Amino acid sequence: MTELLTAAQMRALEAAAIASGAVTGLELMERAWQGVVAAIFEEWPDFAVATEGGAAPQTDFYDAKHGLPPRYLDQDESSAWRAVVLCGPGNNGGDGFVVARLLHDVGWAVEVYLYGDPARLPQGARLNYERWCELGVVTPLDHKSCEWVGTPTLLIDALFGTGLTRALPDDLQGIFRIIAGLVTAPYHPRYRRCVAVDLPSGIDADTGKCWAADFTSVIRADLSVTFLTAKIGHFLGDPFSLGKLVVKPLGLPGEPFLERGFHNEPPQDRRVKLVDQRLFGKATPILRNRLGKAISWNKFDNGHALILSGGIASAGAARLAARGALRIGAGVVTVGCPPAALMVQAAQLTAVIVRAVRDAAALDAVLADARINALCLGPGLGLGAREAALVATALARRREPRATVLDADALTLIARDAALFDLLHGDCVLTPHAGEFARLFPDLAAKVAEPATKGPTYSKVDATRDAAKRAGCVVLFKGPDTVIAAPDGRCSINAALYDRAAPWLATAGSGDVLAGFITGLLARGFAPMDAAETAAWLHVECARSFGPGLIAEDVPEELPKVFRALGL
Numbered sequence: 001m002t003e004l005l006t007a008a009q010m011r012a013l014e015a016a017a018i019a020s021g022a023v024t025g026l027e028l029m030e031r032a033w034q035g036v037v038a039a040i041f042e043e044w045p046d047f048a049v050a051t052e053g054g055a056a057p058q059t060d061f062y063d064a065k066h067g068l069p070p071r072y073l074d075q076d077e078s079s080a081w082r083a084v085v086l087c088g089p090g091n092n093g094g095d096g097f098v099v100a101r102l103l104h105d106v107g108w109a110v111e112v113y114l115y116g117d118p119a120r121l122p123q124g125a126r127l128n129y130e131r132w133c134e135l136g137v138v139t140p141l142d143h144k145s146c147e148w149v150g151t152p153t154l155l156i157d158a159l160f161g162t163g164l165t166r167a168l169p170d171d172l173q174g175i176f177r178i179i180a181g182l183v184t185a186p187y188h189p190r191y192r193r194c195v196a197v198d199l200p201s202g203i204d205a206d207t208g209k210c211w212a213a214d215f216t217s218v219i220r221a222d223l224s225v226t227f228l229t230a231k232i233g234h235f236l237g238d239p240f241s242l243g244k245l246v247v248k249p250l251g252l253p254g255e256p257f258l259e260r261g262f263h264n265e266p267p268q269d270r271r272v273k274l275v276d277q278r279l280f281g282k283a284t285p286i287l288r289n290r291l292g293k294a295i296s297w298n299k300f301d302n303g304h305a306l307i308l309s310g311g312i313a314s315a316g317a318a319r320l321a322a323r324g325a326l327r328i329g330a331g332v333v334t335v336g337c338p339p340a341a342l343m344v345q346a347a348q349l350t351a352v353i354v355r356a357v358r359d360a361a362a363l364d365a366v367l368a369d370a371r372i373n374a375l376c377l378g379p380g381l382g383l384g385a386r387e388a389a390l391v392a393t394a395l396a397r398r399r400e401p402r403a404t405v406l407d408a409d410a411l412t413l414i415a416r417d418a419a420l421f422d423l424l425h426g427d428c429v430l431t432p433h434a435g436e437f438a439r440l441f442p443d444l445a446a447k448v449a450e451p452a453t454k455g456p457t458y459s460k461v462d463a464t465r466d467a468a469k470r471a472g473c474v475v476l477f478k479g480p481d482t483v484i485a486a487p488d489g490r491c492s493i494n495a496a497l498y499d500r501a502a503p504w505l506a507t508a509g510s511g512d513v514l515a516g517f518i519t520g521l522l523a524r525g526f527a528p529m530d531a532a533e534t535a536a537w538l539h540v541e542c543a544r545s546f547g548p549g550l551i552a553e554d555v556p557e558e559l560p561k562v563f564r565a566l567g568l
């Protein structure tokens, strides 16, 4: 998995690299701007055409890519393309001055604005400011001049990056709103492109929160270019304001360097990883049995998952979970339902076993079968006394603790009853969406919702970590930015964002399938954190593989295709 950094960790790595003599601060800045410019030209190759003799490009890239007629151009096509670079008072601004220089060198008409006092720029940024001053003017960015920014072909936002640590002053918020309004004006076609250096200014690199009044004051980017590795804030808050995210190297060794850089830090509770395909490295082939047996001799060697169902009207949710558990490889899956729902479930299920589980005593009897090693409670379960007793029975069997997924109604039940909450144990996985999370952990949800006014800000990552510690088990907090945390501080993000965006996964019942995926992996012997991460990643892969039009039933059926594509 990929390491995500906080701003402080990034600064520590930068300082360590400079102290080791491997690189100077100025070299790092140069590598950063090279990365930004490379990313711009890779994204819009037409922008680099100006390198041919410095002439303005003749091709109409607007038509080709966005179907916009040339009449929308608000500048003379025979002139050089216009770029506006907004520079801030720190090193993010320093990157901006160098990008300005390079665009100028390849024939763009570049205008540079600076928010802040040039005399107070940090050393590297100051040097690059002076170099730019040999080529062009720098206009102070204020309430008046920000109107002149207009609608350039290319807007570079190098105002603030990882150094933003407090709320933007009112004057700056006003300036941001005006520029953001120009960029997203509804009646003005968006032929212009906006590139954020590191991340859109105003967004907190650690939490994704907005240091302005709201996200409408953020200059939305089409492309955000960050360095070395993404920051946590790139995946939280309103990642849609970042456009496409590109990570460019700084010429430092990757992961090994990150490991060394964190040498003196607590190992788990300050690190956040991005769940990615590396989950499926050679060490963890998903098809390998995790129950300590080299070979699966029979179905029970792949585990037996029990999914508890609600009554007739809500019985479908458990079926979705059961199908997910079966497809992901649990050897046997049983749905336990109220006797009245037995016929309905039996009529609908084929490979899944159906059993009547009338009440807590019946569940207790079913659980006498030690081969049942994973439970799923919640999807369509119901919120009555019977269901609360089922949850209590499932959780109370501590002498033989079953790996247990608690989703949907089971989460509401444990939120209502502190005694049930106290029964949670280390083999549980909670899978709340935002509403359920707020029910379970109202104080943590309130802190996440607080606007950023003073640092340090509190994020979905912080909240999920605190929730996992409080519950004593893995918590998977759903959304396009699903955060997964364990009580020991391990934390990861499974992002359905950027090139993994799959908004059609937000469809009724898809969460039930996810609960089933996790249960199936638990049945196969995966540890709770591994099961949650692997299931969440595969869930999004199924949605991406199927595409728009997906309904919850499709998600498990797509799994074999996803496995094949992974070479498993």
Ligand SMILES: NC(=O)C1=CN([C@@H]2O[C@H](COP(=O)(O)OP(=O)(O)OC[C@H]3O[C@@H](n4cnc5c(N)ncnc54)[C@H](OP(=O)(O)O)[C@@H]3O)[C@@H](O)[C@H]2O)[C@@H](O)CC1
Pocket: 010, 011, 013, 014, 028, 029, 032, 088, 089, 090, 091, 092, 093, 095, 122, 159, 160, 161, 162, 163, 164, 165, 166, 167, 168, 169, 172, 197, 198, 211, 227, 250
């Ligand atoms: N680290 C690396 O390895 C690399 C980093 N690189 C680049 O450096 C960037 C980070 O640079 P940075 O640390 O100088 O921070 P940055 O975002 O420019 O802002 C700091 C300035 O903003 C000011 N300021 C803060 N809050 C404010 C507010 N609310 N309202 C107004 N002002 C406010 C703050 O003022 P101060 O708090 O000091 O008074 C200070 O002047 C990073 O994003 C990347 O682009 C790359 O070049 C290469 C490798």
Ligand SMILES: Nc1ncnc2c1ncn2[C@@H]1O[C@H](COP(=O)(O)OP(=O)(O)O)[C@@H](O)[C@H]1O
Pocket: 408, 433, 478, 479, 480, 482, 496, 501, 502, 503, 504, 505, 506, 507, 508, 509, 510, 511, 512, 513, 514, 539
């Ligand atoms: N915009 C989105 N992009 C991708 N996945 C999403 C998005 N919004 C929600 N999801 C995912 O869809 C699933 C919805 O689950 P849930 O809210 O429990 O719905 P349900 O109870 O109907 O199954 C979760 O796995 C969640 O992470």
Ligand SMILES: [K+]
Pocket: 092, 157, 158, 159, 160, 161, 196, 197, 198, 199, 200, 201
């Ligand atoms: K920026």
